[in-house]
Structure formats: C-alpha cells, structure tokens
Amino acid sequence: MQIDQPETNFSSESNGYSEKSLKQLAAEKKSRKKWLLIQPVSNTCMMVDSGSVSMPLNLIMVATLAGELFDVIFIDERIGDQIPEDFSEFDVVAVTSRTLNASKAYAIGDAALSQGKTVILGGVHPTMVHDEAREHCTSIVYGEIESVWTELAVDILSGKMKPVYRARAFKPMASMTHPDFSHALKSRKAKKYSSRIPILATKGCPVGCNFCTTPTIYGKNYRYREVDLVLNEMRYHQERLGKEKIFLSFMDDNISFRPKYFMELLEGMAKLGVRWNANISMNFLHKPEIAELAGKSGCDLMSIGFESLNPEILKTVHKGSNKLGNYETVVSNLHKNGVAIQGYFMFGFDNDSDESFQMTYDFIMNNKIEFPVFSLVTPFPGTPYFDEMKPRLRHFNWDKYDTYHYMFEPTKISGEKLLENFVKLQKEVYKKRAIMRRMKGKPFNWVWLANYMMHRFTKKLSPEIYL
Numbered sequence: 001m002q003i004d005q006p007e008t009n010f011s012s013e014s015n016g017y018s019e020k021s022l023k024q025l026a027a028e029k030k031s032r033k034k035w036l037l038i039q040p041v042s043n044t045c046m047m048v049d050s051g052s053v054s055m056p057l058n059l060i061m062v063a064t065l066a067g068e069l070f071d072v073i074f075i076d077e078r079i080g081d082q083i084p085e086d087f088s089e090f091d092v093v094a095v096t097s098r099t100l101n102a103s104k105a106y107a108i109g110d111a112a113l114s115q116g117k118t119v120i121l122g123g124v125h126p127t128m129v130h131d132e133a134r135e136h137c138t139s140i141v142y143g144e145i146e147s148v149w150t151e152l153a154v155d156i157l158s159g160k161m162k163p164v165y166r167a168r169a170f171k172p173m174a175s176m177t178h179p180d181f182s183h184a185l186k187s188r189k190a191k192k193y194s195s196r197i198p199i200l201a202t203k204g205c206p207v208g209c210n211f212c213t214t215p216t217i218y219g220k221n222y223r224y225r226e227v228d229l230v231l232n233e234m235r236y237h238q239e240r241l242g243k244e245k246i247f248l249s250f251m252d253d254n255i256s257f258r259p260k261y262f263m264e265l266l267e268g269m270a271k272l273g274v275r276w277n278a279n280i281s282m283n284f285l286h287k288p289e290i291a292e293l294a295g296k297s298g299c300d301l302m303s304i305g306f307e308s309l310n311p312e313i314l315k316t317v318h319k320g321s322n323k324l325g326n327y328e329t330v331v332s333n334l335h336k337n338g339v340a341i342q343g344y345f346m347f348g349f350d351n352d353s354d355e356s357f358q359m360t361y362d363f364i365m366n367n368k369i370e371f372p373v374f375s376l377v378t379p380f381p382g383t384p385y386f387d388e389m390k391p392r393l394r395h396f397n398w399d400k401y402d403t404y405h406y407m408f409e410p411t412k413i414s415g416e417k418l419l420e421n422f423v424k425l426q427k428e429v430y431k432k433r434a435i436m437r438r439m440k441g442k443p444f445n446w447v448w449l450a451n452y453m454m455h456r457f458t459k460k461l462s463p464e465i466y467l
Contacts, residue, residue, distance in 0.1 A: 002386075022150055025157055026069040033091040033156065034071045036084075037063050037183075038108060041077040042101040044402040053078045055184045056339045057198035057251050057268075058123070058144075059096050061176075065149050066094075069157075074183040079102045079192035083108060095137075096123040099380055099401040109136035118161060120152075124213050125398070128382025131345035134163055142166035143217050144203070146176050170218070173225040174202060178233065181240075192315060196249040196277070197237050201265060203231045205254040207281060211377070212387040214253045222257050231268045238272070259284050266297040277301040277342075285436035286326040288333050295337030301371070301447065302334060303342040309359040312351045340370040340447050347422055348377035350411040358420040364429055368438045370447050372429055375403035376422065376466065406466050419463035430458045 026032070039056045050136045056076065066072050070092070075081040086092055093112040097105035102125045109119045113136070122141035126133035130140045141148060147167035155161050181197075184190060202224040203385045205214045212421055237246050255278050256262045261398065262284075282304060284290050294302070308314055311324055334341055345360050364372050379393065380388040392408040401407075409415040428434060435451045442448070 019150065022153055023069065025154065029157060032069070034069050034089060035066050035073065035092045035094060036087065036090040036124045037066070037072060037074050038083060038093070038095045038105075039076040039078060039102040040083075040095060041096065043104060043399040044100055044403065044404065047146045047227060049283060052192055052194040054249060055181065055193050055198055056096065057179065057200060060179050060181060060184055060198075062094065062122070062145055064177050064180040065145065065153075067180065067183065069153055071108060072183060074186065076184065076187065077104075079187065081187055083113070086095045086115050090117060092120060094120040097121060097126055097133075098124045099128075099398050102126075102398040104319045106133070106136040113137070117365045118156065124217060125381070127217055128213055128330065128380065128465065130164060138163075139214070140164045147171045161457075169225060170221070172202075173223045174229065176225070194249070196247045198251050199230070199233060199237075200251050201225055202252045202255055202261075204256070205281075207254065207257075207259065210388075211379065211383055213380055213383060216382055220254070222254075224261055227261070227265050227268055230265060231272065234272055234274055236267070238274070238296050244273040246274050248274055250276065250277040251452050252278060254279070254281045256290070257282055259290065263293055266293045266299075269297040270360065270366050272298075274298050275300050277303065279305075281305070282323070282326060282330055285330040285333060286323075288336075291330075291333035291337045291339065291461060294334070295339050299339050300445070301340045301342055303344065304330070305344045306363075307344065307346050308349065308352075309363055310349075310351055310356055310357065313349045313356075316349060316351065321459065322362065327363065331369070335368070338443075340442065342371040343369040344371060344373050344375065346375050346377050346409055347425075348379065348407070348418055352418070354411050354417070357425045361425055361428060365434065365437060368440075368442075370439060370442060371450055374422065374426055376406060378403045378405070378407055404466060416463070419466050423461045423463055426454075426458045426461060430454045 038058055039059050053076075057257070059076075063074050073090070075083060077083055079275070095105045095108050105121060105123075105125070106201065109121055112119045118139075119137040120139050120141060121137040122145060126137075126140050129144050130142060135138055139152075140163065142164055143166065144153070147170050148165040152165050168259050185192070202222065204218040204220065204222045205212070206220045206222055233249065234246070237248075238244055270293070277300060280302050283305075285302075304397050306327065308329075309324065314324070331341060343364065343365075347356065363369075379389040380401065389408055394407060406415055406419060410418060413421075430451065432455060435455060439448060439451060
C-alpha cells in the first residue's frame with residue numbers, strides 16, 4: 001500500500017466571491033441542492049462508539065455552514081441512524097472520517113459515487129492520506145472546512161469540483177459561524193448523545209508531539225476565539241436548555257497553552273455556574289493558582305496525557321510539556337480543588353519494559369487517578385512517527401488503528417509480554433478493591449459509573465483481543 005504525505009495543493013479561500021455574493025449565487029439557482037452529512041460508526045471491537053457519544057461538533061459546523069445555502073440531512077450512525085442505500089434524493093454526500101472508521105467512510109463514498117453523486121470526504125484521515133482517500137470521493141476537504149467554505153460552496157453550486165480543497169491560510173476563529181446544534185438534535189435517537197455539550201475555544205497546538213495529527217489539521221499556530229464569544233455561546237446553551245447548570249466539554253487540543261487567555265476564560269466561566277471538562281496539557285498545571293481557578297470555574301474533570309512514567313519515552317515522542325517531576329504536583333493541585341483526572345497512559349514504545357507497567361500502576365494508585373485510560377502506541381498515517389515506524393508496522397488495516405491494537409514489537413519487550421502486561425494492568429487497576437482505593441472520598445457521580453463499566457469490561461479482556 002502506498003501511503004504518501006499530502007502534496008501541497010493550496011486554493012484561494014474566496015475564489016473571488018464574498019459571502020454576500022455567494023448567497024446571491026445560491027438564490028439564482030432554481031432549487032436548493034440537497035446534502036447528506038454522515039458521521040459513520042467505527043468497526044473496532046473496543047468501547048470506542050459504545051454507550052452515549054459526544055455530538056460531533058466538526059460535522060455540526062459543516063451542517064451549519066451548508067444549511068445557509070443548501071437543504072441538509074444529518075445522519076450519525078453511532079447513535080443508530082441508518083445510512084440509506086439509495087442516495088438518489090441527494091446531490092452531495094459528505095462524510096467525515098478518522099482512521100479507525102476510514103474503511104466505512106470509503107464504502108459509503110464508493111456507493112454514492114456509483115450512483116453519480118458528488119462525494120466529499122473530510123476529517124483527520126482524508127487530510128492525512130488524501131491520495132488514498134481521493135480514490136473514494138469527488139473531493140477532499142484538507143483540514144478545517146471553515147477556511148475553504150466559500151470556494152467549496154461556489155464550486156458545488158456551479159458543478160465544477162476540484163479534487164482537493166486546502167486553504168492558504170486559516171480563518172480567524174472570531175469570524176467563524178456559531179454552530180447550530182438543531183441539525184444533530186433533530187434525530188429521533190438524539191437522546192443517545194452525551195449530556196455534555198461540545199464547545200470550542202481554541203485550535204491548534206504548538207507542542208509538536210511526533211505521534212499527533214493536530215499540526216497537520218490545524219497547523220502549529222494557536223488560534224483562539226475572543227473570550228466573550230465563548231461565554232456568549234455558553235449563555236446560548238443555558239437559554240436553550242432553560243437552566244444555568246449545564247455540562248460542557250471542550251474539544252480543544254490544548255486549551256491551556258496561553259495561560260493568560262485560559263485564566264481570563266475561567267474567570268468568566270466562574271460567573272456562569274456551568275460545569276465543564278477538557279483535554280489539557282501539563283504546561284502550567286503545576287501552578288496552584290490555575291488549578292484553583294479551574295475548580296472555581298466549574299471544572300469537574302481534566303483529561304491529561306501523562307503518556308508514560310519513563311523520561312526516555314517522553315523525549316522520544318517530543319512530549320516536552322510533560323515534566324515527570326511535576327506529575328504528582330499537578331495531581332495534588334487538581335484534587336485539592338475538587339477536579340477529577342482522566343489520565344491517559346500509552347504502552348508499546350521501544351523503551352518500555354516490565355518496569356513501565358509497575359511504575360504506572362504505582363503512580364495511578366498512589367495518586368488516586370479517578371479514571372485511568374490505557375492505550376497501545378499507534379503510529380497514525382501522515383505523522384512523523386508513522387513515517388519512522390512504517391517498516392515495522394504489522395499491518396495497515398485501518399479498522400484496527402483505534403489505539404487498542406498491537407501495531408509493532410518494541411525492542412525491549414516481546415509483543416507477547418507487552419500484551420500480557422497490558423491486560424494485567426487494566427484488570428488490576430479496575431478491580432473492585434482498586435476502584436474503592438482510588439475513589440475513596442470522591443463525590444458519587446458519573447466517574448464512579450465509568451469505573452464500574454470498566455470493571456466489567458476489563459474482566460473479559462485477553463491478549464488476543466489486541467492482535
């Protein structure tokens with residue numbers, strides 16, 4: 001299989017059209033074209049798309065933009081919406097994809113193409129390996145759609161599509177349209193969505209971990225919305241739901257990269273009465289004032305990529321924001337302010353050994369990490385780490401690129417021993433007595449339920465599942 005880095009294929013964002021003239025062009029058409037937007041389910045056997053799932057904010061943004069000019073039908077296969085076999089009523093079929101559901105997205109694209117439809121593929125995987133993805137669609141949206149929307153919309157209206165839409169520059173986030181959640185909530189199965197409302201304050205991450213897709217999708221620049229715009233969106237959801245205490249989940253890759261901005265945002269949130277969680281890097285969490293303000297602003301959980309307790313591994317993956325000497329301080333600061341921790345830990349690096357698993361277990365138990373999440377190292381296509389590891393990868397079956405399948409054999413531990421330790425660690429951490437030890441004194445909430453579900457799940461694990 002040939003997997004190449006995307007070629008440079010820049011396009012002008014506006015193509016000579018302003019938003020006003022674009023709407024005029026759409027109005028001149030005798031009828032509005034009809035879009036079908038699809039969020040496919042993944043084929044993995046692991047707990048990726050099970051239970052309640054988050055509303056897909058990126059696809060909702062596509063629906064919001066398209067809905068101004070076109071008729072839009074929104075389908076989320078993860079909550080049980082059915083994808084039609086007959087696409088005859090649609091002009092455009094647009095599918096979002098990440099690597100673990102790429103084969104599903106490709107199958108949908110192939111079916112729609114065979115019926116003569118304009119097919120657009122977007123999302124992480126088509127951006128990272130767009131040469132491969134182009135075989136299954138009319139056009140690829142490279143990176144974020146907001147920065148190429150005007151040109152894309154003009155071409156759809158005129159019926160002259162380009163193979164790739166890629167922006168010369170990203171739009172400022174202040175100019176981005178407010179997402180319309182009604183597209184997702186129209187589904188009869190919308191109750192299967194998580195009660196946490198996805199929201200976005202920033203895009204990009206300059207840290208540059210070599211296994212991360214973010215620099216390709218959003219660049220290494222760090223963009224952010226004005227604090228007032230973010231707070232206004234929160235107020236909109238409070239009014240929509242008729243209550244002050246709403247639950248938000250930030251979709252940002254690194255919301256705390258600019259401490260001044262982050263703290264200004266938290267100060268504003270503290271006045272709203274919302275509850276929230278976020279993915280966050282460890283850059284500044286060792287400072288007690290940040291954890292204190294996070295607690296006051298309504299943070300109930302932070303997701304932190306500890307990744308490893310081995311300093312050599314952190315150097316290998318360029319995880320410069322992680323300082324081992326700060327790990328316990330970060331945890332202590334958050335816990336003192338009532339913030340729970342979802343801690344991510346990766347295994348399968350070349351420097352991993354039997355000791356890696358014991359150190360991780362000790363750290364989790366001693367620091368009472370509420371919700372540990374374990375994954376196997378997965379070099380995603382298009383990243384520097386994938387290029388480095390490609391000769392050693394066991395396969396290119398995208399369905400198994402879910403961070404829970406064994407991709408390559410480390411140099412210091414056999415694959416068999418790696419998986420044996422990986423299963424054992426999960427079973428030990430999620431034993432009932434281990435859960436009670438980690439969660440003792442913690443408020444009874446959804447994190448307890450998540451631990452109970454993981455207890456049931458891990459009891460059934462075996463090394464063979466990860467092959």
